[in-house]
Amino acid sequence: MWKAARFAASRLSSRSTRRFSTAIPAPCIVHKRGADILHDPWFNKDTGFPLTERDRLGLRGLLPPRVISFEQQYARFMESYRSLEKNTKGQPEGVVALAKWRILNRLHDRNETLYYRVLIDNIQDFAPIIYTPTVGLVCQNYSGLFRRPRGMYFSAKDKGEMMSMIYNWPAHQVDMIVLTDGSRILGLGDLGVQGIGIPIGKLDMYVAAAGINPQRILPVMLDVGTNNQKLLEDRLYLGLRQPRLEGEEYISIVDEFMEAVHTRWPKAIVQFEDFQMKWAFETLQRYRKRFCTFNDDIQGTAGVALAGLLGTVRVQGRPLSDFAKQKIVVVGAGSAGLGVLNMAVQAVARMSGNGEAAAKNNFFLIDKDGLVTKERNNLDPMAAPFAKEPGAIDGLREGASLLEVVKKVKPHVLLGLSGVGGVFNHEVLKAMQESDSTKPAIFAMSNPTMNAECTAEDAFKHAGESIVFGSGSPFDNVDLGNGKVGHVNQANNMYLFPGIGLGALLSGARIISDGMLQAASECLASYITDVDIQKGILYPSIDCIRNITAEVGAAVLRAAVAEELAEGHCEVGPRELMNMCKEETVEYVSRSMWFPVYSPLVHEK
Numbered sequence: 001m002w003k004a005a006r007f008a009a010s011r012l013s014s015r016s017t018r019r020f021s022t023a024i025p026a027p028c029i030v031h032k033r034g035a036d037i038l039h040d041p042w043f044n045k046d047t048g049f050p051l052t053e054r055d056r057l058g059l060r061g062l063l064p065p066r067v068i069s070f071e072q073q074y075a076r077f078m079e080s081y082r083s084l085e086k087n088t089k090g091q092p093e094g095v096v097a098l099a100k101w102r103i104l105n106r107l108h109d110r111n112e113t114l115y116y117r118v119l120i121d122n123i124q125d126f127a128p129i130i131y132t133p134t135v136g137l138v139c140q141n142y143s144g145l146f147r148r149p150r151g152m153y154f155s156a157k158d159k160g161e162m163m164s165m166i167y168n169w170p171a172h173q174v175d176m177i178v179l180t181d182g183s184r185i186l187g188l189g190d191l192g193v194q195g196i197g198i199p200i201g202k203l204d205m206y207v208a209a210a211g212i213n214p215q216r217i218l219p220v221m222l223d224v225g226t227n228n229q230k231l232l233e234d235r236l237y238l239g240l241r242q243p244r245l246e247g248e249e250y251i252s253i254v255d256e257f258m259e260a261v262h263t264r265w266p267k268a269i270v271q272f273e274d275f276q277m278k279w280a281f282e283t284l285q286r287y288r289k290r291f292c293t294f295n296d297d298i299q300g301t302a303g304v305a306l307a308g309l310l311g312t313v314r315v316q317g318r319p320l321s322d323f324a325k326q327k328i329v330v331v332g333a334g335s336a337g338l339g340v341l342n343m344a345v346q347a348v349a350r351m352s353g354n355g356e357a358a359a360k361n362n363f364f365l366i367d368k369d370g371l372v373t374k375e376r377n378n379l380d381p382m383a384a385p386f387a388k389e390p391g392a393i394d395g396l397r398e399g400a401s402l403l404e405v406v407k408k409v410k411p412h413v414l415l416g417l418s419g420v421g422g423v424f425n426h427e428v429l430k431a432m433q434e435s436d437s438t439k440p441a442i443f444a445m446s447n448p449t450m451n452a453e454c455t456a457e458d459a460f461k462h463a464g465e466s467i468v469f470g471s472g473s474p475f476d477n478v479d480l481g482n483g484k485v486g487h488v489n490q491a492n493n494m495y496l497f498p499g500i501g502l503g504a505l506l507s508g509a510r511i512i513s514d515g516m517l518q519a520a521s522e523c524l525a526s527y528i529t530d531v532d533i534q535k536g537i538l539y540p541s542i543d544c545i546r547n548i549t550a551e552v553g554a555a556v557l558r559a560a561v562a563e564e565l566a567e568g569h570c571e572v573g574p575r576e577l578m579n580m581c582k583e584e585t586v587e588y589v590s591r592s593m594w595f596p597v598y599s600p601l602v603h604e605k
């Protein structure tokens with residue numbers, strides 16, 4: 001439905017933004033003419049070009065004569081989307097999902113203003129298409145789906161060329177870059193160049209949730225080869241047909257890219273996404289003090305999970321300080337699982353005041369070889385701090401199975417970031433009924449849907465109706481009968497990364513500190529009201545993602561100011577940022593968000 005009120009509000013807010021004019025550009029005047037404008041999705045208004053613009057931009061005769069309003073165009077698109085939904089009813093899920101992705105992608109290719117407007121207004125319906133889970137299917141089928149390029153591709157063959165290549169990007173300013181090497185796409189593994197779908201989807205969320213101007217986003221693929229044999233043998237594969245670079249060769253490519261980006265856009269924020277674990281940690285350590293960068297899978301996920309864990313304590317009706325007493329089993333010792341453990345342990349240490357060593361006691365880490373203990377051969381240095389003394393819990397040996405651990409530990413929380421669908425099987429879920437909590441939490445955070453550790457339905461069916469449930473990809477709420485509903489929370493880093501990026505951008509901080517990330521997580525945790533918490537709701541509805549992002553962005557910005565990292569953005573300097581109270585900061589962040597409306601393309605005479 002057309003959101004007239006919001007439309008009016010956006011116009012009002014863009015007027016009042018003048019005070020801090022940052023993200024909203026002056027009326028956009030185009031230098032292109034005729035068909036070139038119609039083929040440029042940023043400027044194109046399709047049948048919406050008014051007659052004056054048709055006259056002065058050489059468009060007369062290139063369009064049917066009737067001028068259609070933005071509202072009518074919007075309604076027309078939604079009508080075709082709804083009829084596609086109707087016509088594909090009963091067809092296999094994947095076929096329907098890809099058909100929906102195609103219709104949205106065609107609009108994205110043609111008319112960005114209309115695309116982002118329908119995305120923002122229908123985020124609940126469209127996020128599962130442009131983001132997880134459909135984006136996973138899109139990446140898997142990318143070579144077949146490819147029509148037009150989006151973003152930039154830097155390959156191992158471009159070594160030595162990146163500094164000049166970066167100037168091939170047509171936009172003068174870039175604020176937000178999402179970068180992948182395609183090595184761990186969701187739980188789907190190495191998809192090589194096909195992983196570009198992930199940066200595209202994440203940046204769509206940046207536009208929808210954080211109001212980053214889509215002219216200033218850049219999805220990037222670093223193609224250093226692939227170890228996926230099937231892709232290497234696929235004649236349609238569009239990436240380099242060579243095994244992945246390793247060691248120095250690999251890192252020199254990433255170094256060159258980071259230098260090139262920093263040279264052209266020193267203030268751009270680079271989000272690392274879906275890198276295999278070794279490079280995720282290595283690149284984070286290597287760049288986080290030199291560039292404004294973060295790793296979403298390690299740091300964004302950690303913040304969202306921590307907010308969910310704190311919410312769980314509230315659902316149990318206990319004071320937040322009881323978080324230190326929660327026994328938490330983390331399944332998956334990769335970039336995401338270890339990121340969560342690091343942040344959660346720091347939070348416990350802060351709350352209990354007993355230091356990090358003691359804080360680790362209640363956390364248990366399981367990977368593909370079972371319980372991680374100090375007896376593990378070739379113990380990964382990143383996992384080592386969380387390895388248990390063997391026998392620390394009666395009878396639990398190195399490599400104990402998930403079921404054994406759950407039965408012995410009786411955890412308050414079972415949190416999966418393993419990428420393995422169904423690993424929380426019926427037995428494991430049943431064992432959670434013996435948890436020491438009356439309202440245990442089960443987080444099946446792996447993506448996409450088929451990689452979730454369990455389904456929502458199975459969780460409520462086997463672990464009991466009193467559980468709190470979260471999943472990385474969306475599931476429908478579960479009907480428990482007698483009018484009762486098992487609430488499904490989407491525990492996905494989409495609740496934080498847009499606010500982290502936007503807050504960092506507007507603060508003008510040179511780096512993204514732990515304090516800024518902690519502020520983001522705390523802000524999300526406190527967003528939920530006690531009334532929602534009573535219903536097992538840990539995260540707000542995605543429908544209000546812009547409001548959440550404004551709050552999170554403001555929290556990040558204020559943390560940057562408090563740590564004296566903020567250098568300001570555009571005309572808003574550090575002193576002005578410092579003088580803003582909390583409410584003014586939230587207002588500033590909200591008003592800096594770009595909102596899709598057609599801008600005039602010619603000066604009024």
Ligand SMILES: NC(=O)c1ccc[n+]([C@@H]2O[C@H](COP(=O)([O-])OP(=O)(O)OC[C@H]3O[C@@H](n4cnc5c(N)ncnc54)[C@H](O)[C@@H]3O)[C@@H](O)[C@H]2O)c1
Nearest residue numbers: 186187332333334335336367368418419446447472492493
């Ligand atoms: N919900 C979110 O916001 C979110 C964020 C980040 C990652 N994820 C998901 O988490 C998953 C893992 O991501 P990652 O970056 O940590 O991957 P990763 O490859 O770095 O780590 C995967 C870990 O799972 C372990 N594992 C594999 N099989 C297992 C099994 N049968 N039992 C227990 N552990 C097993 C591996 O040993 C490894 O430690 C992916 O599916 C990803 O989509 C979700």
Ligand SMILES: O=C(O)C[C@H](O)C(=O)O
Nearest residue numbers: 132186274297447492493
């Ligand atoms: O992409 C997502 O939906 C979340 C996360 O970044 C992931 O890698 O699974």
Ligand SMILES: [Mg+2]
Nearest residue numbers: 273274296297
């Ligand atoms: Mg990711």
